[in-house]
Amino acid sequence: xxxxxxxxxxxxxxxxxxxxxxxxxxxxxxxxxxxxxxxxxxxxxxxxxxxxxxxxxxxxxxxxxxxxxxxxxxxxxxxxxxxxxxxxxxxxxxxxxxxxxxxxxxxxxxxxxxxxxxxxxxxxxxxxxxxxxxxxxxxxxxxxxxxxxxxxxxxxxxxxxxxxxxxxxxxxxxxxxxxxxxxxxxxxxxxxxxxxxxxxxxxxxxxxxxxxxxxxxxxxxxxxxxxxxxxxxxxxxxxxxxxxxxxxxxxxxxxxxxxxxxxxxxxxxxxxxxxxxxxxxxxxxxxxxxxxxxxxxxxxxxxxxxxxxxxxxxxxxxxxxxxxxxxxxxxxxxxxxxxxxxxxxxxxxxxxxxxxxxxxxx
Amino acid sequence: xxxxxxxxxxxxxxxxxxxxxxxxxxxxxxxxxxxxxxxxxxxxxxxxxxxxxxxxxxxxxxxxxxxxxxxxxxxxxxxxxxxxxxxxxxxxxxxxxxxxxxxxxxxxxxxxxxxxxxxxxxxxxxxxxxxxxxxxxxxxxxxxxxxxxxxxxxxxxxxxxxxxxxxxxxxxxxxxxxxxxxxxxxxxxxxxxxxxxxxxxxxxxxxxxxxxxxxxxxxxxxxxxxxxxxxxxxxxxxxxxxxxxxxxxxxxxxxxxxxxxxxxxxxxxxxxxxxxxxxxxxxxxxxxx
Numbered sequence: 001x002x003x004x005x006x007x008x009x010x011x012x013x014x015x016x017x018x019x020x021x022x023x024x025x026x027x028x029x030x031x032x033x034x035x036x037x038x039x040x041x042x043x044x045x046x047x048x049x050x051x052x053x054x055x056x057x058x059x060x061x062x063x064x065x066x067x068x069x070x071x072x073x074x075x076x077x078x079x080x081x082x083x084x085x086x087x088x089x090x091x092x093x094x095x096x097x098x099x100x101x102x103x104x105x106x107x108x109x110x111x112x113x114x115x116x117x118x119x120x121x122x123x124x125x126x127x128x129x130x131x132x133x134x135x136x137x138x139x140x141x142x143x144x145x146x147x148x149x150x151x152x153x154x155x156x157x158x159x160x161x162x163x164x165x166x167x168x169x170x171x172x173x174x175x176x177x178x179x180x181x182x183x184x185x186x187x188x189x190x191x192x193x194x195x196x197x198x199x200x201x202x203x204x205x206x207x208x209x210x211x212x213x214x215x216x217x218x219x220x221x222x223x224x225x226x227x228x229x230x231x232x233x234x235x236x237x238x239x240x241x242x243x244x245x246x247x248x249x250x251x252x253x254x255x256x257x258x259x260x261x262x263x264x265x266x267x268x269x270x271x272x273x274x275x276x277x278x279x280x281x282x283x284x285x286x287x288x289x290x291x292x293x294x295x296x297x298x299x300x301x302x303x304x305x306x307x308x309x310x311x312x313x314x315x316x317x318x319x320x321x322x323x324x325x326x327x328x329x330x331x332x333x334x335x336x337x338x339x340x341x342x343x344x345x346x347x348x349x350x351x352x353x354x355x356x357x358x359x360x361x362x
Numbered sequence: 363x364x365x366x367x368x369x370x371x372x373x374x375x376x377x378x379x380x381x382x383x384x385x386x387x388x389x390x391x392x393x394x395x396x397x398x399x400x401x402x403x404x405x406x407x408x409x410x411x412x413x414x415x416x417x418x419x420x421x422x423x424x425x426x427x428x429x430x431x432x433x434x435x436x437x438x439x440x441x442x443x444x445x446x447x448x449x450x451x452x453x454x455x456x457x458x459x460x461x462x463x464x465x466x467x468x469x470x471x472x473x474x475x476x477x478x479x480x481x482x483x484x485x486x487x488x489x490x491x492x493x494x495x496x497x498x499x500x501x502x503x504x505x506x507x508x509x510x511x512x513x514x515x516x517x518x519x520x521x522x523x524x525x526x527x528x529x530x531x532x533x534x535x536x537x538x539x540x541x542x543x544x545x546x547x548x549x550x551x552x553x554x555x556x557x558x559x560x561x562x563x564x565x566x567x568x569x570x571x572x573x574x575x576x577x578x579x580x581x582x583x584x585x586x587x588x589x590x591x592x593x594x595x596x597x598x599x600x601x602x603x604x605x606x607x608x609x610x611x612x613x614x615x616x617x618x619x620x621x622x623x624x625x626x627x628x629x630x631x632x633x634x635x636x637x638x639x640x641x642x643x644x645x646x647x648x649x650x651x
Binding site: 088162 | 538540541543544545546547548549550551554558559562563641642644645646
């Protein structure tokens with residue numbers, strides 16, 4: 001479709017059906033920072049792009065915003081192709097990692113910038129800016145410069161500035177990574193609340209799995225520019241599609257060994273002298289395999305997949321203890337315990353077979 | 363009490379580190395300035411203001427103020443007008459930025475005399491510039507660009523531009539490019555990004571650049587003599603001071619001229635720095651540092 005000059009002056013409300021990313025790729029030199037990401041985002045959906053640094057998640061976001069041109073692929077907002085449009089024509093609201101507030105404008109001017117660029121009447125700007133500032137609860141600070149605000153307040157200004165233009169999609173680039181732990185939790189609920197109130201489609205980039213799981217309707221786990229798994233937080237958490245996703249989802253116990261026998265929904269897994277019954281993930285044949293277990297699914301007491309060992313280090317975490325123990329077979333495992341355990345103590349543990357995820361190697 | 367201990371409330375010996383600097387300023391700036399000021403008030407006849415009265419009474423003196431402004435102001439404005447878009451274009455660290463900055467350091471290191479000598483040949487009636495234009499049939503006869511106003515102006519642009527550019531570049535690279543990206547996602551095209559983001563954040567730096575470039579151009583001497591018409595249209599104020607001192611041997615009058623020159627520069631600098639107060643002055647980043 002041909003873009004008419006001035007198309008972007010009209011505020012486009014949330015009235016779109018879906019945002020479609022069709023095999024978008026971005027190459028830097030010879031290296032694919034983003035390799036064929038396809039994703040359809042529905043109206044009001046909250047999507048998290050999750051992965052370690054350098055995985056391509058920020059590249060994907062910048063491509064969506066129009067700050068980086070695509071090497072190949074296309075982006076569609078319903079039936080309008082938008083990947084050829086400049087960022088100022090797309091009208092997506094973006095929240096940057098360092099907030100990127102204009103240091104020479106007060107809060108009111110910062111928030112109203114996008115509306116002023118749309119040449120909206122003054123009193124209309126004033127009304128909508130007031131609404132947005134109210135939404136992020138900054139009424140008392142409206143006349144201050146960004147330099148006079150705390151990190152959390154700056155973050156709120158950035159959010160207000162991005163949503164006041166009523167963008168079809170809100171893009172957030174690690175918005176909480178510059179905040180301290182307490183504020184991060186607070187702003188996380190704040191983002192959740194605002195998303196709930198406005199119902200804007202949101203794409204949220206983070207390296208923090210907890211953030212992604214708690215905020216998103218769907219999570220895209222990325223590694224080396226490639227989407228590893230796209231699914232609901234529950235699906236990712238319980239059934240990671242591959243070993244990389246599992247590691248990212250907090251499956252800290254990684255055992256390398258082999259599968260001896262496959263028996264429908266169960267496999268016998270052997271790692272040195274440690275034998276476990278596990279749940280196969282994907283197609284699996286007897287041979288080299290890797291099993292992963294989350295620390296909080298290893299429980300004290302007798303049960304299936306019983307292992308005995310000696311506690312080595314114990315960390316108090318408030319609600320429970322994080323225990324590193326060495327099994328009699330010589331494997332080192334991380335586990336969580338609600339009971340106090342002393343270092344050196346002998347304990348018996350077990351883990352349900354369905355929580356031992358076994359992946360074939362190669 | 364041991365020397366250097368943190369509880370030591372006595373004399374902090376690191377203060378001594380500023381002594382050489384203070385001495386330097388006292389001996390090489392304050393003393394000559396005070397001496398010149400004193401000298402400017404000593405006259406053989408008339409009151410202490412006689413030299414100043416003479417300056418404003420005799421056209422051959424006071425006309426130099428206008429002439430100097432007429433050369434220095436356009437030169438400064440042209441330098442800034444050229445420097446801003448170029449620095450803006452080269453604000454990202456690329457090999458182009460490195461090559462251009464290296465190339466522009468050269469005229470600064472060569473000094474004004476050498477540049478003036480070179481221009482004398484290059485821009486003269488038989489120089490490359492005129493020959494090229496004549497051979498391309500763009501002009502019928504050589505244009506006169508030396509020994510007049512244009513020669514001085516061009517030389518001030520050539521020696522002053524690199525300075526203005528490098529200073530502007532250092533200010534512009536201090537502005538976080540993410541701010542412009544944020545503005546673009548909010549609907550601002552390149553022109554409005556410059557107008558609303560870069561320019562206001564750059565303005566205080568431009569004021570400083572303007573002042574330094576202006577003071578440099580205002581004290582023009584070598585090129586006004588070598589490339590200009592020092593008897594008439596480019597008889598700048600520094601030439602008047604030079605003639606008073608070394609042709610009339612009237613050091614008192616020369617000092618008065620120098621004082622007036624200083625006051626004229628100060629007036630412009632104060633005015634420009636005053637304008638700077640209308641702009642935001644602070645860190646030009648997107649977040650608290």
